[in-house]
Amino acid sequence: MDELTLRQQEILGFLQVFSQERGFWPSIREIRDHFGFNSTNAVVGHLRALENKGYITRIAGQARTYRITYETSEESPKESLEVIDMPVYGNIAAGYPDGIEQGDAIDRIQVDINTAGIRRSRRSFALKVRGESMIDAGIHDGDMVIIEPALPNDGDIVAALIDGATTLKRFIKPNSAPPYLKAENVNYPDLHPVSELVIQGIARSIVRKL
Amino acid sequence: MDELTLRQQEILGFLQVFSQERGFWPSIREIRDHFGFNSTNAVVGHLRALENKGYITRIAGQARTYRITYETSEESPKESLEVIDMPVYGNIAAGYPDGIEQGDAIDRIQVDINTAGIRRSRRSFALKVRGESMIDAGIHDGDMVIIEPALPNDGDIVAALIDGATTLKRFIKPNSAPPYLKAENVNYPDLHPVSELVIQGIARSIVRKL
DNA sequence: ATATGCAGTGGTTATATGTTCAGTGTCAAG
DNA sequence: CTTGACACTGAACATATAACCACTGCATAT
Structure with a gap:
């Protein structure tokens, strides 16, 4: 499993927290807003990286259809x-x-x-x-x-x-x-x-x- | 809690099973296809009924953003x-x-x-x-x-x-x-x-x- | 018979959402 | 100095998706 950059870890963490608390997955624009980006493409790049490295799976062209394939160390954090x-x-x-x-x-x-x-x-x-x-x-x-x-x-x-x-x-x-x-x-x-x-x-x- | 019709129970059950197995919620079209409907409006009616009766919550205009507020017949085993x-x-x-x-x-x-x-x-x-x-x-x-x-x-x-x-x-x-x-x-x-x-x-x- | 609720067809519309293309700036390695 | 990976801007574009309207058929109850 490839290493994640800091930013990518943040994105993945947000995916997990969001889906845990809200019950569904965030849209690309919701991710963008949360991190304060001005372009959705910033998010797209990170999601693509996460997918290439095998941490998540997505369905091309469909809305909010993620799947986390690898859980990061989120067991008992503190x-x-x-x-x-x-x-x-x-x-x-x-x-x-x-x-x-x-x-x-x-x-x-x-x-x-x-x-x-x-x-x-x-x-x-x-x-x-x-x-x-x-x-x-x-x-x-x-x-x-x-x-x-x-x-x-x-x-x-x-x-x-x-x-x-x-x-x-x-x-x-x-x-x-x-x-x-x-x-x-x-x-x-x-x-x-x-x-x-x-x-x-x-x-x-x-x-x-x- | 209002009673559900047979069809509504089927829809709710499909929502639960789908989200459990796939990890995200089905779109209205996917529900339509699963039940063999020819119109998305058939699904819309049922979702509206489920929401009115308090079994699910949705976010208007957003894709795949359900939330099941009341779990049917599902009980934690032991x-x-x-x-x-x-x-x-x-x-x-x-x-x-x-x-x-x-x-x-x-x-x-x-x-x-x-x-x-x-x-x-x-x-x-x-x-x-x-x-x-x-x-x-x-x-x-x-x-x-x-x-x-x-x-x-x-x-x-x-x-x-x-x-x-x-x-x-x-x-x-x-x-x-x-x-x-x-x-x-x-x-x-x-x-x-x-x-x-x-x-x-x-x-x-x-x-x-x- | 008339109404009412349920279940569904068929087509249209608005928008939420993912995707792509062409760039900028930074920073570290070769 | 050049190269390339990383992080991001900005502006389109395509379509997935929910929402809406008008209408049909079928029960059941008033």
């Missing part, structure tokens, strides 16, 4: 677009992290780390929210919350283990007092831990199916 | 864990589908179709919510909403074009009155369209970064 797979738990029975069994997951979810707001190679997971205790923070019953195991700061929404069950609460850490958990719902009381506070992770993002 | 990549728009200036420029995407998001609650049709996109007009539906400023182009039913949350900008509203379709848009915020009035209601798609899921 590391920020890395997709990871996480289990979704309905509840976490025993104390994280040791107590989680694989079979406990009620579902799996796949999101890129940028969207989920998490780091790679941490043992993140998702939690299905039950109850309305965080409704004032915009977290509703049935939402999936993506949790990243980390030490919480004041104000973070965390997944915490209380009475053998996991709930979502806001983590409050006063300057000169032990931290406690606060529900974002006026009808729910604050939770001051009697012995120890087990934080399973920080909520990084929310996914809700409508 | 690969429900398929991850697709969608652009994220901050706003869609002019009328979708024509007005989208390549550079308008402010980000990209990758989620598996099962989590996002969408079909594999690849025309879905995400919208960054601005404002508090849907706050009572739990949709906040800054949320990303995954939109799937489709015809809305009563009660769906839709992305709609109003005054040249895209907003998220609930679609209300009374039995014997024209449909209108309702903001899920007591401080916002209902929106009754003066001329035409341009629905860009149905909100399928929400992703919020905390």
Whole structure:
């Protein structure tokens, strides 16, 4: 496969993006306009080059009838677009992290780390929210919350283990007092831990199916 | 969604098969030849019917620029864990589908179709919510909403074009009155369209970064 | 019987679109 | 200095393609 010039790579990239987003192929004039050319012939030359080098196929004389025969390195261009797979738990029975069994997951979810707001190679997971205790923070019953195991700061929404069950609460850490958990719902009381506070992770993002 | 006649189903099926196998859309003449018609006008009538019933979208006067808005009888077999990549728009200036420029995407998001609650049709996109007009539906400023182009039913949350900008509203379709848009915020009035209601798609899921 | 929607013929028109021809300017290799 | 590949301008030209109008035939419903 012959090498492409910079310009030719740009043209090919535009073809791919355009067809992916719009669902059909651009006309020569649309390509011309996108690159700011003044002549359609500039485009024609590049398309001919792409065709000669075997990257695309066209049907002579017909409109918008391309076919990309060779995909350029468009798989996972940036590391920020890395997709990871996480289990979704309905509840976490025993104390994280040791107590989680694989079979406990009620579902799996796949999101890129940028969207989920998490780091790679941490043992993140998702939690299905039950109850309305965080409704004032915009977290509703049935939402999936993506949790990243980390030490919480004041104000973070965390997944915490209380009475053998996991709930979502806001983590409050006063300057000169032990931290406690606060529900974002006026009808729910604050939770001051009697012995120890087990934080399973920080909520990084929310996914809700409508 | 209106019912299709037998002939219209055949036409729609041909569109899908053709575009899948060839990689681009058939011209009206190619459709005519495939069905053995003697007049292109036979095809035009069917395409118009399909468009009126909301199954496809076309761009007037342009060649081979279809877009299937509603997938018939096609169901993803088992690969429900398929991850697709969608652009994220901050706003869609002019009328979708024509007005989208390549550079308008402010980000990209990758989620598996099962989590996002969408079909594999690849025309879905995400919208960054601005404002508090849907706050009572739990949709906040800054949320990303995954939109799937489709015809809305009563009660769906839709992305709609109003005054040249895209907003998220609930679609209300009374039995014997024209449909209108309702903001899920007591401080916002209902929106009754003066001329035409341009629905860009149905909100399928929400992703919020905390 | 009269209307209405669906399916189609036949021919015309406007334009969207691909194609070709004759050039210009740049830059690197021989 | 010349050659050639590359990137592009500018102006035609041919046709692929969608759109339009008038009309026919056939059901089914009012």
